[in-house]
Amino acid sequence: MSTMTINLKVWRQKNTADSGGFQDYKLNGVSEHMSFLEMLDVLNEQLIKEGKDPVEFDHDCREGICGSCNMVINGRAHGPKRLTAACQLHMREYSDGDTIVIEPPRAKAFPIIRDLVVDRSAFDRIIEAGGYVSVKTGAAPEANLIPVEQDVSNTAFDYATCIGCGACVAACPNSSASLFTGAKVAHLNSLPQGEPERKRRTVAMVEQMEKEGFGDCSNYAECEAVCPVGISISSIAKMRKDYVKAVFS
Numbered sequence: 439m440s441t442m443t444i445n446l447k448v449w450r451q452k453n454t455a456d457s458g459g460f461q462d463y464k465l466n467g468v469s470e471h472m473s474f475l476e477m478l479d480v481l482n483e484q485l486i487k488e489g490k491d492p493v494e495f496d497h498d499c500r501e502g503i504c505g506s507c508n509m510v511i512n513g514r515a516h517g518p519k520r521l522t523a524a525c526q527l528h529m530r531e532y533s534d535g536d537t538i539v540i541e542p543p544r545a546k547a548f549p550i551i552r553d554l555v556v557d558r559s560a561f562d563r564i565i566e567a568g569g570y571v572s573v574k575t576g577a578a579p580e581a582n583l584i585p586v587e588q589d590v591s592n593t594a595f596d597y598a599t600c601i602g603c604g605a606c607v608a609a610c611p612n613s614s615a616s617l618f619t620g621a622k623v624a625h626l627n628s629l630p631q632g633e634p635e636r637k638r639r640t641v642a643m644v645e646q647m648e649k650e651g652f653g654d655c656s657n658y659a660e661c662e663a664v665c666p667v668g669i670s671i672s673s674i675a676k677m678r679k680d681y682v683k684a685v686f687s
Contacts, residue, residue: 441467442534446481448493449541454549460539470530474517475500475507477529478540494553502526502666505603509554510541515605515664523603523666543608547615547651560650561602561618567646568639569622571631584630597625599667606661606669612653617661619647620673627680637684644681 444465451458465481472480475497482492496506502523509524511517517527532538540554548556573579586594598621606617623640626632632639655674662671 440470442470442529442532442536444468444477444529444532445535445537447537447539448481448553450493450553451542451550453552458550460541468529470528472529473500473525474511474527474529475525494551494555496555497525500525503601505601508543508556508558508603508605508608510543510608512539515543515608516603516666520663521666521668523601526666543604545604545607545613545652547613548604548607556604558602558604560652561604561615563650564615564619564643564646565622568635568642569626570635571626571629572634573631586629590628594625594628597621597628597669597673600625600665600669601667603666605664605666607652609660609664610653610655611658611660612656614655614661615647615650615652616655616674616677617665617669617671619643620671620675620677621669623680624673624676627676636680637687640677640680640684644677 446463446465447460448463449458450461463481465477465484468477468480475495478493478495485492495509498504498506500507502525505523507524508515511524511527516522516524518531519527542548542550542554542556547560548558550556600618600621602618604618607613607615623643626639627636657671659671662669
């Protein structure tokens with residue numbers, strides 16, 4: 439098994455009010471087969487043995503599903519591998535002696551809680567503003583009650599794959615959440631089940647995004663480039679079109 443020495447520059451910050459800064463660490467015996475988060479686990483074990491505070495970082499499923507591992511690695515959200523969340527990144531992407539800079543996503547709407555952990559509850563409030571459809575409660579409806587064309591279903595599913603990690607915000611020069619919000623809006627607006635609330639949903643979610651302090655979209659497309667599930671910026675175009683229709687019709 440091939441092992442290597444990795445030099446880490448990790449952002450450490452005690453709380454939101456703390457100014458924070460980078461700390462240097464040297465990690466020996468890193469296996470190329472480790473995931474990136476397993477490498478951080480090893481670092482934390484080393485720090486604990488030394489009587490130091492471990493590095494706080496967000497994680498949950500470690501399967502590229504939950505979106506918790508929203509760290510910025512060497513200046514790129516989720517690291518160097520395209521269509522890959524940080525938890526699915528492996529150390530074989532790096533070489534012996536490499537220096538890796540790890541920091542939290544930077545955005546006014548994502549205040550740092552501690553170290554690499556940020557508060558992404560702004561996303562939750564955008565969803566609460568309109569990211570749902572009205573349904574009758576009780577027994578589950580017949581699956582084929584409302585026919586949906588295959589291409590429409592596929593498009594809606596593509597937008598629905600957004601995991602809300604915030605990589606789009608971290609990568610955008612304007613710290614815009616347009617890709618996230620656009621994906622959530624386009625997902626429901628594409629389906630007949632989402633049609634009754636289409637106008638109200640679009641306006642409510644876009645306006646909530648603005649209230650949260652996210653910047654405007656300038657079509658840099660950095661968001662699409664770093665999205666670990668490949669959400670297309672076509673979702674932003676759909677959201678803008680629906681917003682204009684909702685406001686002026």
